[in-house]
Amino acid sequence: xxxxxxxxxxxxxxxxxxxxxxxxxxxxxxxxxxxxxxxxxxxxxxxxxxxxxxxxxxxxxxxxxxxxxxxxxxxxxxxxxxxxxxxxxxxxxxxxxxxxxxxxxxxxxxxxxxxxxx
Amino acid sequence: xxxxxxxxxxxxxxxxxxxxxxxxxxxxxxxxxxxxxxxxxxxxxxxxxxxxxxxxxxxxxxxxxxxxxxxxxxxxxxxxxxxxxxxxxxxxxxxxxxxxxxxxxxx
Numbered sequence: 609x610x611x612x613x614x615x616x617x618x619x620x621x622x623x624x625x626x627x628x629x630x631x632x633x634x635x636x637x638x639x640x641x642x643x644x645x646x647x648x649x650x651x652x653x654x655x656x657x658x659x660x661x662x663x664x665x666x667x668x669x670x671x672x673x674x675x676x677x678x679x680x681x682x683x684x685x686x687x688x689x690x691x692x693x694x695x696x697x698x699x700x701x702x703x704x705x706x707x708x709x710x711x712x713x714x715x716x717x718x719x720x721x722x723x724x725x726x
Numbered sequence: 727x728x729x730x731x732x733x734x735x736x737x738x739x740x741x742x743x744x745x746x747x748x749x750x751x752x753x754x755x756x757x758x759x760x761x762x763x764x765x766x767x768x769x770x771x772x773x774x775x776x777x778x779x780x781x782x783x784x785x786x787x788x789x790x791x792x793x794x795x796x797x798x799x800x801x802x803x804x805x806x807x808x809x810x811x812x813x814x815x816x817x818x819x820x821x822x823x824x825x826x827x828x829x830x831x832x833x
Binding site for chain 1: 727758759761763765770771772773776777780782783814816817818819820821822823824825826827
């Protein structure tokens with residue numbers, strides 16, 4: 609069965625970087641793109657960008673350009689999201705999700721809580 | 727960027743009632759690349775509808791989606807206790823965007 613398993617919770621200081629992993633299983637990793645979405649406490653969903661599972665194509669939301677980097681380890685079927693220059697407003701649950709039909713997301717990771725403290 | 731505006735913000739209904747949720751886009755959504763998700767507290771979102779009107783795998787037929795262009799609707803024909811949650815619409819022309827959500831709460 610398809611699964612996206614993310615890394616655990618992390619606490620970082622302001623100005624630091626965080627790297628969240630998303631390990632895929634149950635499907636051909638290179639055939640699907642992975643997106644990253646975050647959700648601040650009590651807030652809605654915010655799209656951060658996507659990365660193609662089969663090549664180096666990626667797209668970052670303008671808000672995060674210059675601070676976010678997506679990478680992948682194809683043999684490990686894992687995608688990474690690194691966010692730098694963290695500030696308190698980056699405190700959120702970060703999700704990875706698999707893109708399927710007409711741009712929708714059918715499977716989601718369980719979420720990774722990132723807390724930024726000053 | 728396409729801005730999605732959902733209404734109402736909160737919908738207070740009783741089990742068995744019909745729920746109608748609206749999602750309006752600031753510009754036409756290409757080829758109906760519009761999806762709906764359900765999210766419960768502490769859980770990841772769950773895909774309900776893609777392509778504006780196609781139900782995702784395993785989604786009960788009480789959930790239906792309609793609309794095109796800039797106006798879309800999610801309808802839950804008869805609310806079950808497990809349907810009380812927050813619902814988001816999403817469009818998929820880069821950059822992807824989500825609506826702010828509609829909370830369906832028990833009246």
